[in-house]
Amino acid sequence: MAGPVQSIERAAAILRLLAQGSGRLSLGEVAASLGLAKGTAHGILRTLQSVDFVEQDKATGKYQLGAALLHLGTSYLDINELRSRSINWTDALAARSGEAVRLGVPLEGKVLIVHHVFRPDDTFQTLDVGSLLPLHASALGKILLAYGATPLEPLMETDLESYTRHTLDSPQRLSRALAEIRDTGWAFAAQEMMMGEADIAAPIRGQGGLVVGAVGISGAVDRLSDSKGRPHASLVGLTRDAARAISRDLGAGRW
Amino acid sequence: MVERYVMSIDQGTMSTRCILFDHQGRLVSVGQREHEQYFAKPGWAEHDPTEIWSHLRRAVVPRALEGAGIRPEQIAAIGIANQRETTVVWDRRTGVPVGHAITWQDTRTSGYVEELRRTTGDDFFLERCGLSPTTYFSAPRLRWLFDHVDGLRERAERGEVLFGTMESWLIWNLTGGPDGGLHLTDATNASRTMLMNIRSLSWDDELLAYFDVPRAMLPEIRSSAECYGMARALLPDVPICAALGDQQAALFGQTCFAPGEAKCTYGTGSFLLVNTGTELVRSRHGLLTTVGYKVGDEPPVYALEGPIAVTGSLVQWFRDRLGLIHSAPEIETLARGVEDNGGCYIVPAFSGLFAPHWRSDARGVIVGLTSYITKGHLARAVLEATGWQTREVVDSMNADSPRPLRQLKVDGGMTSNNLLMQFLADVLDMPVVRPMVSETVSLGAAYAAGLASGYWPDLEGLRRNWHRAAQWMPTMDPARRDAEYESWQRAVERSLGWARS
Ligand SMILES: Nc1ncnc2c1ncn2[C@@H]1O[C@H](COP(=O)(O)OP(=O)(O)OP(=O)(O)O)[C@@H](O)[C@H]1O
Ligand SMILES: [Mg+2]
Numbered sequence: 001m002a003g004p005v006q007s008i009e010r011a012a013a014i015l016r017l018l019a020q021g022s023g024r025l026s027l028g029e030v031a032a033s034l035g036l037a038k039g040t041a042h043g044i045l046r047t048l049q050s051v052d053f054v055e056q057d058k059a060t061g062k063y064q065l066g067a068a069l070l071h072l073g074t075s076y077l078d079i080n081e082l083r084s085r086s087i088n089w090t091d092a093l094a095a096r097s098g099e100a101v102r103l104g105v106p107l108e109g110k111v112l113i114v115h116h117v118f119r120p121d122d123t124f125q126t127l128d129v130g131s132l133l134p135l136h137a138s139a140l141g142k143i144l145l146a147y148g149a150t151p152l153e154p155l156m157e158t159d160l161e162s163y164t165r166h167t168l169d170s171p172q173r174l175s176r177a178l179a180e181i182r183d184t185g186w187a188f189a190a191q192e193m194m195m196g197e198a199d200i201a202a203p204i205r206g207q208g209g210l211v212v213g214a215v216g217i218s219g220a221v222d223r224l225s226d227s228k229g230r231p232h233a234s235l236v237g238l239t240r241d242a243a244r245a246i247s248r249d250l251g252a253g254r255w
Numbered sequence: 256m257v258e259r260y261v262m263s264i265d266q267g268t269m270s271t272r273c274i275l276f277d278h279q280g281r282l283v284s285v286g287q288r289e290h291e292q293y294f295a296k297p298g299w300a301e302h303d304p305t306e307i308w309s310h311l312r313r314a315v316v317p318r319a320l321e322g323a324g325i326r327p328e329q330i331a332a333i334g335i336a337n338q339r340e341t342t343v344v345w346d347r348r349t350g351v352p353v354g355h356a357i358t359w360q361d362t363r364t365s366g367y368v369e370e371l372r373r374t375t376g377d378d379f380f381l382e383r384c385g386l387s388p389t390t391y392f393s394a395p396r397l398r399w400l401f402d403h404v405d406g407l408r409e410r411a412e413r414g415e416v417l418f419g420t421m422e423s424w425l426i427w428n429l430t431g432g433p434d435g436g437l438h439l440t441d442a443t444n445a446s447r448t449m450l451m452n453i454r455s456l457s458w459d460d461e462l463l464a465y466f467d468v469p470r471a472m473l474p475e476i477r478s479s480a481e482c483y484g485m486a487r488a489l490l491p492d493v494p495i496c497a498a499l500g501d502q503q504a505a506l507f508g509q510t511c512f513a514p515g516e517a518k519c520t521y522g523t524g525s526f527l528l529v530n531t532g533t534e535l536v537r538s539r540h541g542l543l544t545t546v547g548y549k550v551g552d553e554p555p556v557y558a559l560e561g562p563i564a565v566t567g568s569l570v571q572w573f574r575d576r577l578g579l580i581h582s583a584p585e586i587e588t589l590a591r592g593v594e595d596n597g598g599c600y601i602v603p604a605f606s607g608l609f610a611p612h613w614r615s616d617a618r619g620v621i622v623g624l625t626s627y628i629t630k631g632h633l634a635r636a637v638l639e640a641t642g643w644q645t646r647e648v649v650d651s652m653n654a655d656s657p658r659p660l661r662q663l664k665v666d667g668g669m670t671s672n673n674l675l676m677q678f679l680a681d682v683l684d685m686p687v688v689r690p691m692v693s694e695t696v697s698l699g700a701a702y703a704a705g706l707a708s709g710y711w712p713d714l715e716g717l718r719r720n721w722h723r724a725a726q727w728m729p730t731m732d733p734a735r736r737d738a739e740y741e742s743w744q745r746a747v748e749r750s751l752g753w754a755r756s
Contacts, residue, residue, distance in 0.1 A: 067581075078584060078585045078588055079588070080586075080587040080588050080672070080673075081582050081584040081585060083584065083671050083673075084582075084583070084584040084671040084672075085584075087671045088285060088693070088694060091282065091691045091692055092282045094691060094724065095279065095280075095281045095722065096281060116725070117724045117725065118722075118724055118725060118726075120691055120722035120723075120724075121722070122722055122723050125726075126726075127673070127725055127726070127727070129673055
């Protein structure tokens with residue numbers, strides 16, 4: 001096993017230091033307190049600043065704990081910001097796939113739809129932003145479960161509601177499906193919530209690679225999949241491309 | 256065969272974007288970079304043209320190419336859309352701008368403009384350029400520069416310095432700058448200078464004489480969609496085939512090609528434009544007559560426009576100056592924390608009020624404050640200000656036009672705000688529709704360039720690319736709508752006459 005990572009230890013020490021006393025320290029004070037070279041301390045502070053764990057006062061240049069630390073544990077990405085940052089890519093996904101696009105985040109054991117783009121056929125459709133989907137019976141939800149965006153345990157302890165005969169209604173089937181999703185990087189749900197309907201989804205990653213939501217297309221099962229019931233590779237590709245483009249805009253780096 | 260794309264450059268107030276579109280008009284990649292806003296004195300608003308050109312060259316265009324993984328040879332044509340009226344003057348020999356660009360939001364000319372209106376009256380101008388004098392347009396700014404920069408008028412006379420709006424500046428630089436750069440503008444941009452004759456689409460001798468502007472410094476006025484020449488810097492040998500003011504570009508991008516078709520774009524400010532065909536329509540309700548677009552040798556298509564100066568920039572102010580949110584979209588989260596505005600209204604007359612009031616003596620007010628009001632109510636009032644300002648312009652539009660609007664097509668950054676879009680449908684009492692590309696300014700510039708270069712065959716083909724991405728239906732109780740509108744109008748009254756010049 002590798003030993004502890006020194007820069008993370010130092011980062012933790014800096015955070016502890018800033019959490020003490022008045023909490024506003026200059027670069028020199030931080031470096032001196034911890035016996036670090038100024039350059040080293042500066043590099044760590046800058047990185048902590050980029051993930052909003054530390055803030056620098058514009059006028060005095062002093063450092064203090066950042067707002068993001070207060071919200072650790074709650075979703076750090078505002079859902080309206082997520083929509084705003086995704087909109088170009090979800091539009092393009094709808095235009096390319098010919099299907100409706102939805103973006104989901106976890107909310108109290110469900111998928112909350114935070115963005116919806118109509119199927120581009122100009123038929124009458126209504127926005128369903130704000131509606132909730134079951135986690136285990138939608139591709140969006142399975143992505144959130146597979147990548148730890150929402151805890152799996154509560155689902156494993158209760159009976160999983162069966163919506164159709166295709167719903168993954170046992171913990172074993174669900175766990176197997178989630179493992180497969182982690183392998184392939186995308187999810188498919190065919191008639192698991194409603195007969196005739198299917199969806200394909202992929203993960204949206206924020207800073208550091210953390211999965212913050214899922215984006216997917218949904219539509220008739222015969223349009224989304226072939227005669228063997230497998231989703232069309234081209235649609236899977238388009239969905240994953242859109243998810244990657246959004247993740248890149250959110251600062252996920254190499255995803 | 257290698258896939259080809261059309262490139263649009265959208266030089267906006269806050270940022271410059273470069274977007275690549277494919278044959279179906281779908282967005283392929285984006286490069287974007289914000290530039291510095293200079294507010295040196297109250298009422299002043301400037302940009303550094305050198306910074307904007309350098310961002311375009313170093314970051315914005317390279318990022319878009321990289322995002323699509325393509326080379327410049329794969330670009331069929333470039334179209335440019337730009338913030339309008341913003342005035343740049345630069346040295347023809349060195350390419351160095353004379354000071355900063357003075358932007359459309361800048362009100363330093365308000366004293367001069369008032370004097371014009373008092374001494375000469377509106378009709379002289381209306382007849383020639385379709386506009387009444389306001390601080391919004393370019394010519395008063397050019398005059399201001401002549402009056403404040405030593406020897407500038409003489410240098411302009413000798414043809415040593417050039418004038419342009421942002422598209423002229425960028426095209427000149429893209430086509431070689433001091434080394435043979437093309438100095439041109441298009442009819443939509445020229446229609447916002449107060450120097451172009453709105454019928455002949457050429458520089459108007461009487462207006463030039465009035466503002467004392469030498470012809471030698473003016474760009475050639477061309478069509479909005481025609482190939483002007485090849486880029487040399489940055490994108491060698493790619494033809495530049497379109498230039499339009501950003502709002503006209505959005506009209507084009509929304510495919511409002513028939514008389515009566517309208518759109519409203521929600522960015523820094525908001526701009527409602529309705530196509531009036533080849534007919535010049537005069538507003539009796541505070542709207543502007545402007546060139547909508549001119550495609551090749553075809554006759555120009557005109558538009559009626561209701562500009563609103565401050566909408567998205569109010570959200571920006573709420574974020575940056577008050578610090579109540581971290582990002583613009585967060586305002587929706589904050590606003591949803593309360594049921595209603597709690598009786599609070601914000602009239603964002605930061606630089607006076609544009610359409611339909613045209614009051615440069617108005618300043619911003621927040622009314623209805625009580626100890627009950629929270630930041631959530633303020634967030635609501637910020638968003639509602641955009642809704643009500645649109646309502647005022649739509650009312651004027653409907654009063655002027657024989658064809659009342661039945662739905663509103665919207666685009667721009669604020670359209671990702673669902674609460675605002677629902678409020679808009681509610682106060683307008685009509686469906687609000689967002690198309691599948693919300694970067695419609697960029698799409699319109701691409702469409703015009705693609706049309707001129709033969710990448711797309713005709714307008715009808717472009718129309719078929721338009722699809723509905725979202726729609727909001729009105730649900731507000733009519734009595735409540737009327738009462739709220741009345742409160743808004745009372746708030747507006749309180750903003751008037753605050754500034755004393
Ligand atoms: N979700 C949102 N809710 C409210 N306002 C928003 C939201 N997202 C963006 N804005 C506002 O919209 C504006 C950005 O929109 P957009 O990108 O269309 O403008 P822009 O093109 O940069 O403007 P310009 O062309 O003048 O530079 C900003 O003023 C911002 O405050
Ligand atoms: Mg813009």
